[in-house]
Amino acid sequence: MTRVFIDGAAGTTGLEIHDRLAQRSEFELLTLPDNRRKDIAARREALNEADIAILCLPDDAAREAIALIDAASGTRVIDASSAYRTADGWTYGFPELVGEDVVANATRVSNPGCYPTGFLALVAPLVRGGLLPADWPYTVNAVSGYSGGGKALIERFEAAEAPAFRAYGYDLAHKHLPEMQTYAGLDHPVLFAPSVGSAFRGMIVEVPLHLGAMPNNPHSDQLRNALISFYDGSEVVTVQENRQVGELLLEPTAAPSDALKLSVFGNEGGWNARLVAQLDNLGKGASGAAVQNLNLMCGLPQTSGLRLSDA
Numbered sequence: 001m002t003r004v005f006i007d008g009a010a011g012t013t014g015l016e017i018h019d020r021l022a023q024r025s026e027f028e029l030l031t032l033p034d035n036r037r038k039d040i041a042a043r044r045e046a047l048n049e050a051d052i053a054i055l056c057l058p059d060d061a062a063r064e065a066i067a068l069i070d071a072a073s074g075t076r077v078i079d080a081s082s083a084y085r086t087a088d089g090w091t092y093g094f095p096e097l098v099g100e101d102v103v104a105n106a107t108r109v110s111n112p113g114c115y116p117t118g119f120l121a122l123v124a125p126l127v128r129g130g131l132l133p134a135d136w137p138y139t140v141n142a143v144s145g146y147s148g149g150g151k152a153l154i155e156r157f158e159a160a161e162a163p164a165f166r167a168y169g170y171d172l173a174h175k176h177l178p179e180m181q182t183y184a185g186l187d188h189p190v191l192f193a194p195s196v197g198s199a200f201r202g203m204i205v206e207v208p209l210h211l212g213a214m215p216n217n218p219h220s221d222q223l224r225n226a227l228i229s230f231y232d233g234s235e236v237v238t239v240q241e242n243r244q245v246g247e248l249l250l251e252p253t254a255a256p257s258d259a260l261k262l263s264v265f266g267n268e269g270g271w272n273a274r275l276v277a278q279l280d281n282l283g284k285g286a287s288g289a290a291v292q293n294l295n296l297m298c299g300l301p302q303t304s305g306l307r308l309s310d311a
């Protein structure tokens with residue numbers, strides 16, 4: 001049985017992982033009592049005793065956890081924070097893009113951010129396949145459920161005077177920019193406009209494209225077909241064929257899901273396209289991705305315990 005320690009198990013992401021793993025016979029969960037969950041000595045012991053540690057912590061606490069692990073302990077790590085997403089020696093935990101075997105054999109796995117999961121799923125295969133240019137000035141517009149900001153944002157959006165909508169990221173230096181550029185293989189940082197709506201979970205990540213202004217002038221049908229073949233066989237990522245919708249909604253009480261749904265909407269002449277990813281920020285955007293990576297690292301079917309009925 002694999003011993004797993006979730007550092008940050010009382011947080012939003014940590015709790016969801018804990019609840020799923022508690023029902024799995026393949027894992028033994030190492031837990032700390034509430035009054036010792038931030039105690040350095042207790043964390044050090046659990047981190048070194050575990051076969052796999054899952055870090056669900058703010059970036060600084062994740063760095064602290066890594067420093068507490070002795071090289072001799074052999075503990076492997078899945079980090080949900082953004083501390084190591086583009087760091088040397090770390091594997092980016094996006095098996096559909098980096099390869100399932102790469103994740104399966106890794107000792108240090110950094111889970112993708114929730115917004116980059118949507119952006120990269122759409123753009124990385126198309127840049128890799130030469131359908132979208134690497135030197136294009138990409139923009140990303142996104143809206144997230146408020147659980148994406150952890151306990152602090154949940155408290156704010158569930159307070160009596162909660163905002164209805166929050167746009168942010170106006171310093172144009174969101175912490176997700178490096179991983180979006182790096183793993184899509186882009187020449188320039190993306191222009192990222194994130195926001196939060198009054199739904200607990202879920203997100204819509206959109207990349208609008210002026211296809212007719214690109215040097216290779218790709219058609220939206222080509223982009224959709226390329227994504228369909230790239231994700232062929234995936235149980236987690238699905239690409240909608242010729243989807244026509246009037247609107248996309250974040251439902252205030254959406255059920256948890258680990259699915260990632262991609263769509264390509266194009267206009268009649270093919271000049272413009274809107275690439276859209278729909279996911280649960282706490283599913284494939286965080287906890288679901290951690291469980292998928294954990295399964296792979298333990299040699300288990302990658303979708304064990306995932307919630308994919310909506311896919």
Ligand SMILES: NC(=O)C1=CN([C@@H]2O[C@H](COP(=O)(O)OP(=O)(O)OC[C@H]3O[C@@H](n4cnc5c(N)ncnc54)[C@H](OP(=O)(O)O)[C@@H]3O)[C@@H](O)[C@H]2O)C=CC1
Nearest residue numbers: 008010011012013056057061080081147148150151281286
């Ligand atoms: N929420 C989401 O949708 C996503 C989150 N992530 C990332 O996952 C990580 C966790 O996020 P999230 O669960 O949302 O955040 P939360 O704020 O909900 O949870 C963080 C938890 O870490 C605990 N903590 C803080 N410092 C320490 C420490 N030094 N030692 C032990 N525990 C500590 C907090 O304790 P306390 O309860 O006392 O505050 C809290 O329980 C972050 O890096 C976040 O950016 C990534 C993708 C999506």
Ligand SMILES: CC(=O)N[C@@H](CCC(=O)OP(=O)(O)O)C(=O)O
Nearest residue numbers: 080081082113114115144148149
């Ligand atoms: C709504 C909201 O606040 N979202 C978070 C990102 C959540 C996430 O993906 O976590 P990581 O930053 O660890 O990747 C933000 O914009 O900072």
